[in-house]
Amino acid sequence: MRRVVITGAGTINALGHTVGATMEAFREGRCGIGRLDIRDVERLTVQIGAQVKDYDESAQFNRQQIALYDRFTQFALIAAAQAVAQSGLNFQGELAQRAGVIMGTSGGGLTTQDENYRAVYEEGKNRVHPFVVPKLMNNAAASHVSMQYNLQGPSFTVATACASSNHAMGQAFATIRSGVADVMVTGGSEAMLCFGGVKAWEGLRVMSRDACRPFSANRNGMVQGEGAGMFVFEEYEHARARGAEIMAEVAGFAMSSDAADIVMPSKKGAARAIAGALTDGRLAPDDVGYINAHGTGTAANDKTECAAVADVFGRHANDLMISSTKSMHGHLIGGTGAVELLACIMAVRDGIIAPTIGYEESDPECALDVVPNEAREASVTVALSNAFAFGGFNAVLALRQA
Amino acid sequence: MADDVKDKVIRILAEQAMLEPSDIALTQTLEDLGIDSLGLVESIFAIEEEFDIQVPFNANSPQDSAFDISTVASIIGAVEGLVAAQST
Numbered sequence: 001m002r003r004v005v006i007t008g009a010g011t012i013n014a015l016g017h018t019v020g021a022t023m024e025a026f027r028e029g030r031c032g033i034g035r036l037d038i039r040d041v042e043r044l045t046v047q048i049g050a051q052v053k054d055y056d057e058s059a060q061f062n063r064q065q066i067a068l069y070d071r072f073t074q075f076a077l078i079a080a081a082q083a084v085a086q087s088g089l090n091f092q093g094e095l096a097q098r099a100g101v102i103m104g105t106s107g108g109g110l111t112t113q114d115e116n117y118r119a120v121y122e123e124g125k126n127r128v129h130p131f132v133v134p135k136l137m138n139n140a141a142a143s144h145v146s147m148q149y150n151l152q153g154p155s156f157t158v159a160t161a162c163a164s165s166n167h168a169m170g171q172a173f174a175t176i177r178s179g180v181a182d183v184m185v186t187g188g189s190e191a192m193l194c195f196g197g198v199k200a201w202e203g204l205r206v207m208s209r210d211a212c213r214p215f216s217a218n219r220n221g222m223v224q225g226e227g228a229g230m231f232v233f234e235e236y237e238h239a240r241a242r243g244a245e246i247m248a249e250v251a252g253f254a255m256s257s258d259a260a261d262i263v264m265p266s267k268k269g270a271a272r273a274i275a276g277a278l279t280d281g282r283l284a285p286d287d288v289g290y291i292n293a294h295g296t297g298t299a300a301n302d303k304t305e306c307a308a309v310a311d312v313f314g315r316h317a318n319d320l321m322i323s324s325t326k327s328m329h330g331h332l333i334g335g336t337g338a339v340e341l342l343a344c345i346m347a348v349r350d351g352i353i354a355p356t357i358g359y360e361e362s363d364p365e366c367a368l369d370v371v372p373n374e375a376r377e378a379s380v381t382v383a384l385s386n387a388f389a390f391g392g393f394n395a396v397l398a399l400r401q402a
Numbered sequence: 403m404a405d406d407v408k409d410k411v412i413r414i415l416a417e418q419a420m421l422e423p424s425d426i427a428l429t430q431t432l433e434d435l436g437i438d439s440l441g442l443v444e445s446i447f448a449i450e451e452e453f454d455i456q457v458p459f460n461a462n463s464p465q466d467s468a469f470d471i472s473t474v475a476s477i478i479g480a481v482e483g484l485v486a487a488q489s490t
Contacts, residue, residue: 045456205443205461221462263440299462 003236004176005402006247006345007089010082012075013227013329013339014050018082022339023346025328026354027375032329033212033223040195046207049193050225050330068131069144070109071191075228075335076141077148080185084149087232088244089183091150098181100153101145102172103230104164104188106334107197108157109136114196141189145230153181162294163255164188165229165337166387166395170253172233173397182235189228190335198224204263206298212331214295214324214356215302215370217363222296225330229338248345251382251400252281258392265301265388270294270308273394277384278312281398285313288320288398289380290347292340293370294388295324295356296331303365305386310368321378323356323371337387341397344383348401351379407453407485411478414448428475435474442471455484 011018014032015025025032032050041047057066057074069077080101091099112135119125134140139157146155154175158168165188172186192198201207201224208221239246254276258269278285294305302324310317325343332339343354352375359372385397409423416423419435426435432442439461446457446469457480459469469484470476 203443203447205446205459208460208462219462220460220466 002177002179004173004233004250005236005239006231006250007234007239007244008083008085008087008232009247009342009345010079010086011227011229011339011342012052012078013229013332014052014225015329017078019342022342026325026343026346027352029355029357029374030328031357032225036193036198038194044195044198044202046198046202046209048209048223049198050223051193052227067129068135070112070135070140072105072107072109072189073141073144075191075226076103076189076230077144079187079189079228079230080145080148083185083230083232087234089232095182096150097152099151099183099185100155100175100181101142101151101185102154102156102158102168102175103142103145103186104158104160104166104168104334104337105138105141105190106159106161106164107190107192108138109140110192110197111194112136114194117196145185149185151185159334160393160395161389161391162331162333162336163387163389163393163395164334166385166397167255167393169231169337169341169397170255170395173250173253176233176235182238184233185230186233187228187230187338188335190333191226192333193224193226208297211358212297212327213358213360214293214297214327215306215363215366216359217361219297219299219302222298222326223330225332227329227332227339228335229342231338231341246402248348248402249400250397252277252283252398253396254280255393255395258394260392263390265304266392267304267307267311269392269394270305270386270388271311273396274308274312274384274386277396277398281400283382283398286316287382288313288384289378290344290353290383291320291322292343292383292385293322293324294386295326297324297326301388303363305388306366306368317368321353321369321371321376323354325354327357337385337395341385341399344385344399347380347383348399351377353378353380407482408478410452411449411481412474414445414452415474415477418445426474428473430474432471449481453481453485453488455488457484
């Protein structure tokens with residue numbers, strides 16, 4: 001069977017504007033969550049988030065581009081540029097047709113929707129900019145990435161709420177493994193930190209007003225983040241033949257559906273996806289040294305996730321490490337799995353495990369090694385990345401040391 | 403005013419539970435009424451809209467919230483308190 005490896009990575013998120021800066025924040029256990037700086041923040045009851053800081057769109061893009069690029073598209077393009085540059089690939093001729101882009105997002109151009117609804121409903125305007133539709137559509141980011149890099153093969157966008165990125169990267173993996181493509185640019189992007197985007201989440205009453213403390217007994221909810229993570233997935237022989245630097249191997253992927261509840265997580269559904277990723281990658285449970293948890297910091301997710309991990313791994317659940325980096329970069333919703341894959345790459349490539357910060361009190365229902373507050377050095381052969389979405393859709397990726 | 407609050411809260415909970423208001427007893431819990439976590443946040447939303455109040459409730463730690471949801475009576479009491487605080 002064809003194997004798939006990662007030969008490029010890029011990101012922009014609350015922890016930094018590059019992979020290097022993000023991994024440094026992971027190592028230092030730095031928190032990117034702070035007071036939101038958005039219009040009408042005083043009308044929100046949840047006023048914190050993990051915003052991308054020191055960001056000036058006009059320093060990155062020209063006026064014509066900004067007219068077409070929603071914030072989530074801008075993040076995707078910035079992350080994709082880093083990933084493609086690192087890979088060293090130039091998509092011309094046959095390779096261009098054997099390469100595509102699959103991205104995850106949940107809200108797509110939500111900021112564009114928010115601004116334009118405001119213009120017509122609140123300000124009473126009767127005219128909006130002609131590019132509103134191509135700017136807000138969920139596939140805008142993937143389309144602009146395809147145009148930027150001449151990716152002419154299979155390309156689309158996946159929207160499965162908090163599992164969007166993992167589903168997207170799983171499809172990119174399958175596309176290469178099955179022989180349909182040789183290279184896929186993949187990942188996810190989200191920019192939901194606008195008034196309407198936060199207001200909608202407030203309504204569910206699952207948001208914390210002070211901090212994201214996954215697995216901690218005193219956790220009180222999730223904190224939204226924003227940004228993008230993008231990767232170059234490449235067929236192993238293709239990468240080896242050109243002497244590319246391999247960051248990690250994508251070893252397995254699985255997805256499952258709870259078919260149960262629109263918001264409550266299911267231990268069984270999560271466990272089936274975790275076990276499925278091991279089976280798909282022909283991995284033994286004991287091979288897994290690290291899991292980047294979905295770990296939202298909600299009461300329901302964290303205990304259900306720990307129970308699922310305990311079910312799948314049995315005694316080995318006590319030996320492996322599981323951390324939630326959402327405590328640092330927040331929950332990027334449709335982009336979250338992509339940024340979290342960086343922690344898995346850091347684990348298998350660098351032997352450094354990103355911590356769960358903000359951890360204050362142990363919870364008997366989350367009695368695993370959650371790598372509290374400080375990063376750790378450990379040799380890890382296989383790392384998993386969990387994503388469990390509202391709607392009951394679960395997607396788990398397995399990375400192996402290159 | 404007290405009866406007014408009571409009747410309105412019971413009507414909101416009854417609608418959520420798909421029952422007649424007369425079938426609801428003050429001693430019942432939300433579980434008794436078959437109201438799940440989503441039904442609860444919908445009920446709280448309806449209460450906030452009805453009385454124009456802010457209900458302090460976090461689904462992650464219902465037991466720590468100032469808003470006592472243990473029974474129909476406790477919810478009515480909590481709403482009465484919030485409505486009274488609103489009008490002072």
